[in-house]
Amino acid sequence: xxxxxxxxxDRRALARWLTALEAEQPEAQDLLATLYARAGRAHRxxxxxxxxxxxxxxxxALAKAWRARGQTVAVLAVDPSSPFSGGAILGDRVxxxxxxxxxxxxxxxxxxxxxxxxxxxxxxxxxxxxxxAGFDQVVIETVGAGQSEIDVARTAQTTIVIEAPGLGDDVxxxxxxxxxxxxxxxxxxxxxxxxxxxxxxxxxxxxxxxxARVSGEAAPGWSVPVLxxxxxxxxxxxxxxxALAAHRIQMQSSPIGQQREIQRLRRELEARLxxxxxxxxxxxxxxxxxxxxxxxxxxxxxxxESAVKSVLASTHTHTE
Amino acid sequence: xxxxxxxxxDRRALARWLTALEAEQPEAQDLLATLYARAGRAHRxxxxxxxxxxxxxxxxALAKAWRARGQTVAVLAVDPSSPFSGGAILGDRVxxxxxxxxxxxxxxxxxxxxxxxxxxxxxxxxxxxxxxAGFDQVVIETVGAGQSEIDVARTAQTTIVIEAPGLGDDVxxxxxxxxxxxxxxxxxxxxxxxxxxxxxxxxxxxxxxxxARVSGEAAPGWSVPVLxxxxxxxxxxxxxxxALAAHRIQMQSSPIGQQREIQRLRRELEARLxxxxxxxxxxxxxxxxxxxxxxxxxxxxxxxESAVKSVLASTHTHTE
Numbered sequence: 001x002x003x004x005x006x007x008x009x010d011r012r013a014l015a016r017w018l019t020a021l022e023a024e025q026p027e028a029q030d031l032l033a034t035l036y037a038r039a040g041r042a043h044r045x046x047x048x049x050x051x052x053x054x055x056x057x058x059x060x061a062l063a064k065a066w067r068a069r070g071q072t073v074a075v076l077a078v079d080p081s082s083p084f085s086g087g088a089i090l091g092d093r094v095x096x097x098x099x100x101x102x103x104x105x106x107x108x109x110x111x112x113x114x115x116x117x118x119x120x121x122x123x124x125x126x127x128x129x130x131x132x133a134g135f136d137q138v139v140i141e142t143v144g145a146g147q148s149e150i151d152v153a154r155t156a157q158t159t160i161v162i163e164a165p166g167l168g169d170d171v172x173x174x175x176x177x178x179x180x181x182x183x184x185x186x187x188x189x190x191x192x193x194x195x196x197x198x199x200x201x202x203x204x205x206x207x208x209x210x211x212a213r214v215s216g217e218a219a220p221g222w223s224v225p226v227l228x229x230x231x232x233x234x235x236x237x238x239x240x241x242x243a244l245a246a247h248r249i250q251m252q253s254s255p256i257g258q259q260r261e262i263q264r265l266r267r268e269l270e271a272r273l274x275x276x277x278x279x280x281x282x283x284x285x286x287x288x289x290x291x292x293x294x295x296x297x298x299x300x301x302x303x304x305e306s307a308v309k310s311v312l313a314s315t316h317t318h319t320e
Numbered sequence: 321x322x323x324x325x326x327x328x329x330d331r332r333a334l335a336r337w338l339t340a341l342e343a344e345q346p347e348a349q350d351l352l353a354t355l356y357a358r359a360g361r362a363h364r365x366x367x368x369x370x371x372x373x374x375x376x377x378x379x380x381a382l383a384k385a386w387r388a389r390g391q392t393v394a395v396l397a398v399d400p401s402s403p404f405s406g407g408a409i410l411g412d413r414v415x416x417x418x419x420x421x422x423x424x425x426x427x428x429x430x431x432x433x434x435x436x437x438x439x440x441x442x443x444x445x446x447x448x449x450x451x452x453a454g455f456d457q458v459v460i461e462t463v464g465a466g467q468s469e470i471d472v473a474r475t476a477q478t479t480i481v482i483e484a485p486g487l488g489d490d491v492x493x494x495x496x497x498x499x500x501x502x503x504x505x506x507x508x509x510x511x512x513x514x515x516x517x518x519x520x521x522x523x524x525x526x527x528x529x530x531x532a533r534v535s536g537e538a539a540p541g542w543s544v545p546v547l548x549x550x551x552x553x554x555x556x557x558x559x560x561x562x563a564l565a566a567h568r569i570q571m572q573s574s575p576i577g578q579q580r581e582i583q584r585l586r587r588e589l590e591a592r593l594x595x596x597x598x599x600x601x602x603x604x605x606x607x608x609x610x611x612x613x614x615x616x617x618x619x620x621x622x623x624x625e626s627a628v629k630s631v632l633a634s635t636h637t638h639t640e
Contacts, residue, residue: 029625036623050370128624166486258618265624266614272628273610277601278594280632290593294586298578303356304448304585305349308592312600 001031006133007038011106014133018108021125032125035132042074042131042138043248046156048178051143053162054188058231058240059141065237067104071136074106076126078119078142078152106135120151121271127155153181154264158247160184160240163202165194179209182224184243190228190236202226222250281315321351326453327358331426334453338428341445352445355452362394362451362458363568366476368498371463373482374508378551378560379461383425385557391456394426396446398439398462398472426455440471441591447475473501474584478567480504480560483522485514499529502544504563510548510556522546542570601635 001020005013020028045062049055056077063073108130110123123140130138142152153159161182179185185206187198206224225243229236251257293307302310321340325333340348365382369375376397383393428450430443443460450458462472473479481502499505505526507518526544545563549556571577613627622630 033623033625036625037620040620262611262614262618265617266610269610269614269617269624269627269631272624273601273631274594274598276628276632277597277635281593281597290586290589291582294582294589297585297589298582300357300360303353304589304592305353305356307589308596311589311593312596315597 001027003031003035007035009103009134011103014106014129015108018126018129021129022110022122024122029125032129032132035129038134039128039131042135043158043244044127044131044138044140044156045244046140046142046153046159046181047162048142048153048159048181049162049186049188050164053164054231055141055143055162058160058162058186058188058229058237059139061229061231061234061237062139062241063105063137064234065241066137067102069241072104072106072134073137073139074130074133074135075108075139075141076123076130077107077109078123078140106130120155121268121275123152124155124268150178150181154267157251157261158183158244160186160244162186162188163198164189165192165198179205183222183247184240185224185226186236186240187226187228188231191230191233195228199226199228221254222247284315285311321347323351323355327355329423329454331423334426334449335428338446338449341449342430342442344442349445352449352452355449358454359448359451362455363478363564364447364451364458364460364476365564366460366462366473366479366501367482368462368473368479368501369482369508370484373484374551375461375463375482378480378482378506378508378549378557379459381549381551381554381557382459382561383457384554385561386457387422387424389561392424392426392454393457393459394450394453394455395428395459395461396443396450397427397429398443398460426450440475441588441595443472444475444588470498470501471587474587477571477581478503478564480506480564482506482508483518484509485512485518499525503542503567504560505544505546506556506560507546507548508551511550511553515548519546519548541574542567604635605631 001017002013006017017028017031021032047055047059047062059075063075066073108126110119110126127138127140140152140156159181161178161184163185165187179202185202187195187202189195203226206226227236227239227243229240231237251260289311293302293311296302297304297307321337322333326337337348337351341352367375367379367382379395383395386393428446430439430446447458447460460472460476479501481498481504483505485507499522505522507515507522509515523546526546547556547559547563549560551557571580609631613622613631616622617624617627
């Protein structure tokens with residue numbers, strides 16, 4: 001693959017590269033290796049929140065504000081909860097369309113294909129590619145708060161978690177995992193009733209959580225801010241942008257921040273190795289091996305554990 | 321491991337077995353293989369829903385109703401969104417405590433340890449163990465709607481998705497993936513305002529979804545019911561129990577149902593193989609190999625793809 005068109009801003013060449021990376025094509029991965037030295041300049045920002053929190057509108061408002069500051073923006077919209085349909089939610093795409101005429105903004109949707117542990121690795125590849133392609137801000141947008149979303153969010157340097165008013169004081173309703181990945185909390189739709197109760201609930205939950213935390217991931221000296229926005233009107237967006245920049249500086253200048261980046265690369269390395277190692281074994285199996293074994297397990301001819309062992313034994317002579 | 325105490329109802333022996341299965345101890349897995357022929361009698365029921373939907377209360381109400389019918393119940397409460405804290409949400413456990421005095425009910429909490437693709441496999445093991453141990457109903461309860469929850473829900477034969485009123489008519493707010501795994505939809509807290517709008521929104525979403533579905537997982541002839549309950553008062557619970565039984569019969573008697581079970585076993589087999597194959601490679605690496613490589617990638621001494629290739633090359637001579 002030729003890096004020139006991509007580096008000179010050819011969006012179609014960039015889109016083709018990303019598609020090839022999603023398909024794990026070796027040439028695309030080699031190009032990423034070649035361009036590796038160019039990556040590391042972008043700020044990778046994770047944005048996650050429940051459906052209805054106004055996530056996409058907030059991302060659009062952030063993009064607009066960055067553009068006003070002369071920065072370029074790439075958005076990776078990831079929907080790990082949609083393994084079947086293979087497409088992002090239509091409404092989100094329509095909303096982002098408002099930005100799509102701007103050559104300084106690039107938007108890409110990704111959906112899980114039901115790969116095991118593959119989505120986070122692919123997302124990280126695409127984020128790195130967008131970084132190498134020269135974007136100043138790379139936003140990784142995910143829906144929800146499951147393990148996949150957390151894995152995806154971890155590919156970001158700074159993660160924003162969005163809530164909408166309506167939590168009330170119910171700290172129980174806030175899931176532990178989601179607070180632990182938040183570097184910045186945003187209560188969007190702050191023109192709706194219940195904002196104060198939601199801010200209060202989030203602050204209490206943060207206090208509980210930081211008291212319980214033994215070895216967390218957040219940088220020491222960084223206390224997670226709870227900000228309010230009305231993304232549709234652009235209210236509060238500048239403060240979010242400033243908080244993002246402040247967090248990045250904090251992370252880059254602290255040993256903990258460096259350590260967090262190394263841990264992230266360590267996880268990514270392992271996820272990628274798991275995938276490759278499996279592909280290598282799979283390539284050696286007859287195409288219908290697993291289907292036939294599953295049918296035998298179903299008929300109770302063989303149990304699952306014995307089926308696993310029989311496959312391992314058939315590849316064993318080659319591997320030890 | 322001795323199967324006798326487990327089969328004769330010794331709960332502590334059962335708990336020890338489950339703990340050993342979670343730790344992937346070979347003797348525990350061998351016992352599961354030995355008892356494999358005993359499994360297959362239980363109905364594995366998945367229950368998932370957002371925090372605040374009253375999921376645990378509904379599970380407790382279902383358990384109570386099954387007990388009244390003379391059936392034994394095991395509940396596996398899985399929280400894939402909590403990779404850090406390693407424990408289930410306290411409130412849920414307290415609520416389930418009401419049932420804990422009954423020897424016909426067994427409750428077990430599981431939390432993700434950040435394993436990649438491991439949680440669904442472990443959950444399936446534990447569900448199968450509880451089946452083999454003789455429980456009539458094995459409930460697999462998960463929080464949320466991410467990929468992990470979907471993978472976990474897939475270990476069930478019948479999956480209930482719970483919503484609370486408040487969706488309004490906003491079909492956009494319902495995530496596609498979650499509808500596609502639902503065999504039964506329950507709107508809980510049906511004494512609160514907005515029930516009818518939520519039921520209507522879910523029915524519209526189901527219609528849209530079934531129109532769009534090309535090759536879905538649901539059995540043909542099964543139309544997903546939208547039921548309403550007030551779990552705290554026990555209202556509507558009997559109808560849910562009847563719907564569960566009806567779905568099970570439908571699945572068992574249709575070729576599609578058989579096929580779905582075989583596909584599930586196929587996925588489980590692959591997830592397990594991926595895990596074992598990786599463990600075999602990992603055991604051959606020096607303990608700090610990945611840490612050192614991650615630090616080198618961070619320092620830009622090497623790129624990630626080259627790091628992957630160097631590890632693969634170091635295990636390559638053994639494997640091909």
